[in-house]
Amino acid sequence: MIRGLIGKKLGMTSLFTPDGRHVPVTVVQAGPCVVTQIKTESSDGYNALQIGFGEKKPSRVNKPMAGHLKKSESTGFKALREMPVDKPEEYSLGQMLSVDLFEVGERVDVTGSSKGRGFTGVTKRHGFHLGRKTHGGQCYRTPGSIGSSAWPSRVTKGKKMPGHFGNEQKTIRNLEIVDVRPDQHLILIKGAIPGSKSGLIAIKKLKFVK
Secondary structure, eight states: OBOEEEEEEEEEEEEEOTTSOEEEEEEEEEOOEEEEEEEOHHHHSSOEEEEEEEEOOGGGSOHHHHHHHHTTTOOOEEEEEEEEBSOGGGOOTTOEEOGGGOOTTOEEEEEEEOOOOOEEOHHHHHOOOOOOOSTTOOOSSSOOOOOOSSSSOSOOTTOOOSEEOOOOEEEEEEEEEEEEEGGGTEEEEESOOSSOTTOEEEEEEOOOOO
16 A cells, blocks of 8 residues: 655644544645556665646646656646555556545654745744843844854854744654545644645655564
């Protein structure tokens, strides 16, 4: 069985469980995904499926990619990812994959890109304390002194400084699936996941412990 799908984050909401608990959930559109390439241990050294998600205009696909997707009778996708699979011979090119492979109560890992926040200061980027705001305070949100004394007389590497924050790949592990709706290709996952609305994510089953 394939161990994951590509999806899109739609937003957050909440629902009540049958026992009356109020649970915050993230709504994810997972699939439908199309198998675009089958990789086997004999030919590639490992077993995996390359899957595509999200339609893309054929005019926006370059010729090498169009030739690659032609084998699976596909035109174009917004995202292509590889997912591990136990038995690749059970799948065929062009096969559609849906949320049926997930179950309610199952645990998954979700990978996505965090929200980009641009160039930020040390207070927002690293959680520095604020300086004195009254009584003549001159350093309310500034990092303060960063250099050394007579030795080594330089700024050491790795110093927490202002800079680019966010837009990094993040993985939230061991999240619980609260509901699966195959007719709408939706999965409701308990808690928050990385990224903004309409951001691409990858949902993977937990690795099996042998």
